[in-house]
Amino acid sequence: MDATSLINSNTRIKVSSVLNRDTTSFGKQHLIDGTEETCWNSEQGLPQHILVDFGSPATVQGINLTFQGGFVGKTCVALGSTADQPNDYNISLARFYPQDINPMQSFAVSCDQPIQRLKLIFEESTDFYGRITIYKLDILGTR
Template sequence: MLKLVCTTYISDMTVSLVQAPVKCRVSSVLNKDRALYGAQNMLSGDISSCWNSDQGSPQSIIINFQRQVHTEQLQLIFQGGFVGQDASLFVKTKEETIQWKELQHIDPVNDNSLQIFPCKANHVTALKILFRKSSDFYGRVIVYQMDVQGHEVDE
């Protein structure tokens, strides 16, 4: 009798870290219409909904994970022409609960493709993306999809 054994290496697989109980805040929302343009839209998985900032720079996104996670990569889909640029990623960790620590600089391309940025950090409790400028003359940023991939922390 042949016996099949299936082994899954969970530690090597990344998962989406932006599911509940995550809290997301953004610097602004177009016309303060949170239902249509709020932060939750870029986390929904529905590519037809988006976060649309109001005009002005800088713009930012803050993800509070409500737990400790190990981050691996940031995934973003912008609306071409409304891309956040000259950006930095900041993290708060278990050790640094008050101050933001700069992780790295990213400069997204002005198009509507899926863009993936490495953001390896351990014991992260919050992630901040700061867009210092935008490809839009008025400083607006539109994000259709955002995801943070990584691993849950075994406590």
């Protein structure tokens, strides 16, 4: 089965922080709104993270991210949790190292079992203050 976007109307997203608490301008909704002019902007400080709850179990195969150059997560970890233990992110899916560039970047994920939630952790940033700016997030896989 071919991988498709796992993000739909049932997907819930939480973020670690929003720049100046301005959720209207820089909130989590901008990660998946399909508009190139909007973005999620984190507050300063590391680590930052994004939590994605798919609403039902899914097998994740890839993560697509479009960062703003200069505000890129240099070291990223993807962890998963199952429906029966949603707050226990004990399934290691990937560790990846995005480039400090603007174009979309794709990262393969190794997921042997369906997960309910995905946690993307940005351990390091190319920004001196630890801010992360993402224009687009997509998670690919199968349900």
